[in-house]
Amino acid sequence: MRAEVLKGHLDALLLATLAAGPRHGYAIKEALRAGSGGRFDLPTGTVYPALHRLERAGLIRGTWSTVNGRRRRSYELTPSGRRALSDERSSWQEFSAAVTALLGSAPWPATT
């Protein structure tokens, strides 16, 4: 699935990958790919800028550690991020229910 399809939803999806606990950038990208059954397979390099943006917005917090002799930055949700994720989930459920009601049913009868 192309990256443009995710536009507008990427932030919520990235927050969702951190709901279970901290992850580093590549693990977040892999969680996104695995969680979507391979459908959301973004260029890995473009996931990192989105994480930086979420961090600047105060929704996630990054911390450095050293693993295998190299620096690693891991991210976790902040309280604001948890609230934002909860809001996004509610909005999505409402939206998807409405879209499913419209698109998932038989064709509408003509009203001429």
Add this chain to the structure above:
Amino acid sequence: MAGDDVSHDPADRDAVEGYLAAVAARLTGPAAVRAAIADELRDGLLEALAAEWARGCSHQQAARAAIEEFGDPRTVAAAFAPELGAVQARRAALGLLVTGPLVGLAWIAAVAVNALPPWRHELTGPWLALPLVGLALVVAGPALGLTVATTGRLGGRLGRRATFPPAAAAVAGLAAVAADLTLLAIVTGQALTSPAPQVWGPLVLAAAASLTRGALAGRAARRCLAARAALR
């Protein structure tokens, strides 16, 4: 997970470093931030490489696949550009907000100690140019406020274009340069055309403050403009 054996393979390391260099060459912004980005991408690339290797790829295949998975260096650098522009703009704005009052106080002290025309509520001789400093402050103030607001936590919600923060910070920086140059021109004119002030110390200090701040503001404005250009 990536292990030492992967990151220590010279061919893998060369491939990863070559890719990182290609991305880094296209990044603008503070050096420390760019170095942190390179560290973070390096860790991710080595993780990707290890994952490919675990799937049975040869080292060469794994390196090629990991780099393809990360995306074209131009695409990755372009994706970082809005964040780097925001960081550059915020640093410039905060620097101007800190140095502005200090430079202002230095000039007020110099004017007061020497009882120069503005201190006597007169604008004569070279001090006729003083309103230009006020105009620069009128321009810089809102530009700084907007830069700080759009690069903070509310930045994303304010919905400004990514080019706005570096452009606003550059405007503020250029306004600061204009203010400093005007003040330096005024004090030079004062020294050349008017009776010499009695207390040189505060004037020299204020002029040195303006020279330093003006140079820093000019450099910050240039960097912000480069960050903005990277967003086009």
